[in-house]
Amino acid sequence: MNTESTEPSPFICGLDASLRIIGGKWKPLILFFLGHGPKRYGELKREVRGVSHKMLIQQLKELEAHGVVLRTDYKEVPPRVDYTLTPFGESLIEAMVPLCGWGERNSEVIEKVISKRKEGASS
């Protein structure tokens, strides 16, 4: 990385650039579930446990504006709207796969260090 470049990038590094798109608590999870195929809003809401309606709508709007997610309104009655990944979003998901694998392989360790940390903080 050349921090003295004459054409300054707005990003510290490639990871920083990625984080501008997926940053935050919910976006990676939304993308993860959309990686399994198109989803209706209600499905996503159930899968992304704990997200509020307002937050989910806001995150989906941002992902759509950033070209990662496509929202399709079928103009039906009752309304049918679904969300799917764009090719740009698909390429992003692929880059996130190893991180999913790491979390799966280490979930027990992670659970342990997190609960230990919480105990430490409350004592």
Next chain:
Amino acid sequence: MNTESTEPSPFICGLDASLRIIGGKWKPLILFFLGHGPKRYGELKREVRGVSHKMLIQQLKELEAHGVVLRTDYKEVPPRVDYTLTPFGESLIEAMVPLCGWGERNSEVIEKVISKRKEGASS
């Protein structure tokens, strides 16, 4: 993913587990720079552009408590303290490499969609 497991995991999925460790704006960047080798506090502070002293210290403490980062105090005068990745942290960094690459390859697109989004928000 089996959401009806009899032993409920505290994590929605592997990605969720990973995010408990690297979640937030600064941790992935701190890890990225520590991936280049041990760093003294001042070096990290310069590299992770824009992070405040208080925030950096707090994030490093959490990463240390989670077993990702090792803090070494050499008990010297003037004080010398450095931060390095643990083997657990090294394995995490490896899983983040594709995401760094994705951001690098797409940095121009990302810059464009982000600035477009900002214009849209202010108009």
